[in-house]
Amino acid sequence: MSKKPNKTSRRPAKKAPATRSSKTVRTTAAKRPRPAATxxxxERIALALEAIAAGMAAAAPKRSNADSLASAEAFIWHPDGRLAPVPKVSRVDIELLQGINQQVDTLIENTRRFANGLPANNALLWGARGMGKSSLVKAAHASVNASKSVAGRLKLVEIHREDIESLPALMEQIRASDFYFIVFCDDLSFDGNDASYKSLKAVLEGGIEGRPDNVILYATSNRRHLLAREMIENERSTAINPGEAVEEKVSLSDRFGLWLGFHKCSQDEYLDMVRGYCSHYGIKTDAAExxxxxxxxxxTRGSRSGRVAWQFVQELAGRLGVKLATK
Structure with missing residues (x-):
């Protein structure tokens, strides 16, 4: 009799626990946030010092615009909105300006009226080089500002030719001030397709706000109409209506109510300038020599002017060992 085989129950084999591959481990580790580096x-000292400096700057009292304007009698305008004070203005005394007596009297009278709150004109000083145009502006400011009626309330602000487009921003900054301002642009002229003259035109007369009552503009130029002759002729020759083509640009000089012309001086005027400088600075020498x-x-310079006279006096003083100190 054959035996039946025993039926043993076959249980499925247990699967071994899955193990993570090294690649999976690296990936998981990469996803974990790393603790911030201490x-x-x-570095901590630097951060603390920066915080302290920022706090001190915020707590410091801000200097008002009035305080900054009272700190000097002259300033240079920067287009980023700064009025940089000038500790000492480079200028000559009014009595040393020889050969331009009429121009001196006219500009001083115009400046005095303005500084005393009376009507006055913007001024364009044009003409020959070296005849004292910019020197007269600075000397007139000093003379009027020192008078009892003005008592330092007149400020001189120089704006550079290339910054003319920022002139409206300057007007906005000083419009509400209690001081009076001469805005001065030396050697003003326009060439080619330069359109910055439009900003100047708007400030002089054409804008809605116009020129502030406490601001007057003085400019010097070698050109009466502030434009090169070839620029005017080129516009006239290529335009449909030659007269209207240059009217807009030529009208710029018309917005200066006061025109003062400077012309080449005579030999006698030139010698008077030299003698005036020598007398003022105490330079003693033989008159004929x-x-x-x-x-x-x-x-040797090919010209006679106040600038040439001053250059000669500097040479003479250096040769004689005399220092050019104002008496």
């Missing part, structure tokens, strides 16, 4: 001691040397100096 700043080094020098002084005249001969001064004329020879002007001949």
């Amino acid at each position: 700043p080094r001691i020098d 002084l005249e001969r040397d001064a004329l020879e100096w002007s001949t």
Whole structure:
């Protein structure tokens, strides 16, 4: 009798627990946030010092615009909105300006009226080089500002030719001030397709706000109409209506109510300038020798002007060992 095989129950084999591959481990580890690195001691010190400096700057009392304007009598305008004070203005005394007596009297009277709150005109000083145009503006400001009726309330602000487009921003900054301002642009002229003159036109007369009552503009130029002659002729020759083509640009000089012309000086006027400088600075020399040397100096320069006279006096003072200190 054959035996039946025993039926043993077959249970499925247990699966071994799955193990993570090294790749999976690396990926999981990469996803875990790493603890923030502790700043080094020098970095913490730097951060603390920056915080202290920021707090001190915020707590410091801000200087008002009035305080900054009272700090000096002259300033230079920067297009980023700064009025940089000028500790000492480079200028000559009004009595040293020889050969331009009429121009001196006219500009001083115009400046005095303005500084005393009376109507006055913007002024354009044009003409020959070296005849004292910019020197007159600075000397007139000093003379009027020192008078009892003005008592330092007149400020001189120089704006550079290339910054003319920022002129409206300057007007906005000083419009509400209690001071009076001469805005001065030296050697003003326009070339080519330069359109910045439109900003100047708007401030002079054409804008809605116009020129503030406490601001007057003085400009110097070698050109009466502030434009190069070839620029005017080119516009006239290529335009449909030659007269209207240059009207807009030529009208810029018309917005200066006061025109002061400066012309080349005579030989006698040139020698008077030299003698005036020598007397003012105490330079003593033989009169005949002084005249001969001064004329020879002007001949080598090819011109006679106040600037040439001053250059000769500097040469003479250096040769004689005299310091040019104002008495």
